[in-house]
Amino acid sequence: MDTSTARRNILARIRAAQGRAPETAAGELEAVESYVASHPRGPRPPLPDDLVACFLERAQQMASTVDTVETLADVPAATYRYLHEQGLPVQAIAWQTLQDMQWAEAGITVEFRKPVDSDKVGLTGCYCAVAETGTLVLMSGAETYASAGLLPETHIAIVPASRIVGYHEDVFDLVRTERGGELPRATNFVSGPSRTADIEQSLVLGAHGPYRVHAIVVRGV
Template sequence: MSDSSRDAVLARIRQGLAAGPALLPPRPDFAAPVHPPLSNSDVVVAFAERFQQVGGEFHYCETLADFAAQLAAFRERQQVGAPYVWEPDLQAVLRAAGIAFRAEETDFVASADLSLTSCEALVARTGSVLVSAATGSGRRLSIYPDQHLILARPSQVVAEIGDALRLLQASYGAAMPSMVSLTSGPSRTADIEKTLVLGAHGPRRIALFLLEEEEITVYN
């Protein structure tokens, strides 16, 4: 190293030492919220926005007749048959709405193109649907069919994942379900050659029908 280069390096070192130690970073506020505010103060609207952002199809249904019409339009677009529905409460709602469904398990593996289930909660932060094995749908109806439909109520929408888990604990106490799953949009992967593939590990399409409270509870 030449004398001029060494002098330049030493000059920068002296300049840095003269400036004193670097300032410490500000102390974090551990009491502040981890996440920013939701996209909308109405958690139902925030959920609908986020659910669609992650690839879900959202339908708001004011009445049973509205639900029946929107479900029929969905089936027409997707060219699918009647959904498999195994939960007695959901079956009662569908009967009241005049909606055909498949309650048996005959040929389920070969014909499971569409299912309809309930859910435990809806998370506005992530647009996720919390499902469990404790319902009559068990594990299969939310995972195996090609397309998964959910019927839910506005009161099931919560802001955060922690809120959803607390709802689950309040419902089941010590007898928690054997399987709990947070579903955020359709199943997808890009592991192979970075090509996005839908339906890799579960349904390739997920749609949610949010039906007003009184239109469901009257049949439960």
């Protein structure tokens, strides 16, 4: 069913109520395009100079757990330590981009594939992270499947310190600079474990995604 005529009529009535011409003038379109192209930003809260410390603090406030290591080589051992302390299985699925890391030497069995229902732990990297809200930004791709951070009960994300930005707006600045403004099929902003309070206003974790989110920040990259 074609609704374009009805839509034009509705918009024309709205414009008439505003005392404007029924059709959009060329000058109006140019003004809108200019506004969008300028990427204006509203007021933002001040952040400390140390974005890594800020991210760690805000992530914990969002019920994530955090750890820091110096190099990527330290990540497998830190992952094993976390799994062991939490009483979790030392088996995981992971993004294919993590194949070069020494998981077996650290005592973890890792398969580089998309998860199935029985997988309990998912390992991912991240596109970047946001200090303001303790948020992980994950972008899907052939080797970075979105399900790795959504289906398993425990999501462990590797966060390079150099990829921690201040604000959400900075994420889209990176996308414009590095990806020409093109987003993948799925872009997920993850701020702590999945949660809901729909049932009797009681907070329940893991309702629509991971029950645990653990971020390992790598200071040396």
